[in-house]
Each structure stands twice: as C-alpha cells, then as structure tokens.
Amino acid sequence: MHLRFLSLINGKTLLVPNPSLDGEFFYLLNLEGEPIDKRTAHQSKSKAGAKKHGEHLLDDWSKVCHIDLYVVGSVAVSFDGTRLGKGMGYAELEWGILWELGKVTRNTTVITTVHEQQVLPESKLNKSLATNHDLPVDIIVTPRRIIPVRKPQPKSVVFSGIC
Numbered sequence: 001m002h003l004r005f006l007s008l009i010n011g012k013t014l015l016v017p018n019p020s021l022d023g024e025f026f027y028l029l030n031l032e033g034e035p036i037d038k039r040t041a042h043q044s045k046s047k048a049g050a051k052k053h054g055e056h057l058l059d060d061w062s063k064v065c066h067i068d069l070y071v072v073g074s075v076a077v078s079f080d081g082t083r084l085g086k087g088m089g090y091a092e093l094e095w096g097i098l099w100e101l102g103k104v105t106r107n108t109t110v111i112t113t114v115h116e117q118q119v120l121p122e123s124k125l126n127k128s129l130a131t132n133h134d135l136p137v138d139i140i141v142t143p144r145r146i147i148p149v150r151k152p153q154p155k156s157v158v159f160s161g162i163c
Contacts, residue, residue: 027054
C-alpha cells in the first residue's frame with residue numbers, strides 16, 4: 001500500500017483492482033495526474049479507500065490510456081523473473097483482461113514488491129517450475145533493493161490455464 005501512497009503523492013494515475021467479485025473491476029484514482037495531498041493519498045491507498053475515492057471501472061475504459069507499470073503480488077520470486085502467486089490466478093486474469101482491452105502489452109513493465117526472504121535463487125524457483133499462464137516480473141522491489149531482471153521473460157495470455 002505504501003507504493004500506492006507514493007504514486008498518488010507524486011502525481012501518478014493509479015488503477016487498483018477490486019478485491020472481491022462484486023461487479024466492479026478496478027478503481028481509477030488521480031486521472032488528472034497531479035500530486036495528491038498526503039491525507040487523501042493515505043485514505044486512498046487501501047482497496048477500501050480506492051473504492052471510496054476512485055472512479056469505478058467496469059465497462060467504460062476510455063479514460064484509461066496504456067498502462068506503463070503493473071504491480072503484482074508474489075509469494076516468492078526469483079532473479080530470472082519467475083513469480084509464484086497465491087495460486088488462484090487472479091493477477092493473471094486481471095492481466096489477461098487488461099491485455100484484451102489493449103491497456104497492457106508485452107512492453108508493460110511488471111514489478112512485484114516482496115520481503116528480501118521471498119527472493120529465491122533460480123536453483124529453487126525458475127521458469128521450468130512455472131505454468132504457461134504464470135505472469136513473470138521485470139523488476140523485484142524489496143525494502144533493501146531494486147532488482148532488475150537481467151533478461152525479462154516474455155509476457156502473454158493463456159486463458160485456458162487461468163482459474
């Protein structure tokens with residue numbers, strides 16, 4: 001959530017996924033791209049705050065241009081960009097829908113924020129352990145460092161492997 005806070009106070013437009021399947025897909029915050037005051041940004045950084053302060057997106061995506069940066073959660077990640085999610089495929093499903101809408105492409109940077117202990121060597125987690133629908137990352141961010149993946153894996157959509 002701190003990344004959302006920093007994005008908002010620095011004037012970035014932010015999309016926050018809805019944590020439930022109650023009919024709303026994403027919430028759009030700060031379409032104007034102007035820095036938001038810290039109090040409002042603090043209130044808006046959670047999913048509940050995004051729901052309260054953001055614009056609900058479901059059918060009309062005309063206000064959303066290309067997404068430059070996609071942040072995805074991870075249980076573990078390796079230096080080659082292989083990512084283990086929670087196993088439900090929600091991040092991949094969101095990515096797939098955004099892909100179909102033309103909002104993300106192979107060139108969209110995918111990052112994850114994890115604790116240092118969640119970064120594993122490739123000998124323990126690598127693309128041979130991932131399924132064909134798993135979304136790899138381009139950048140790993142920990143509290144101590146930013147790790148660019150040397151040779152990012154290609155990103156695509158395989159709907160048959162999701163959910």
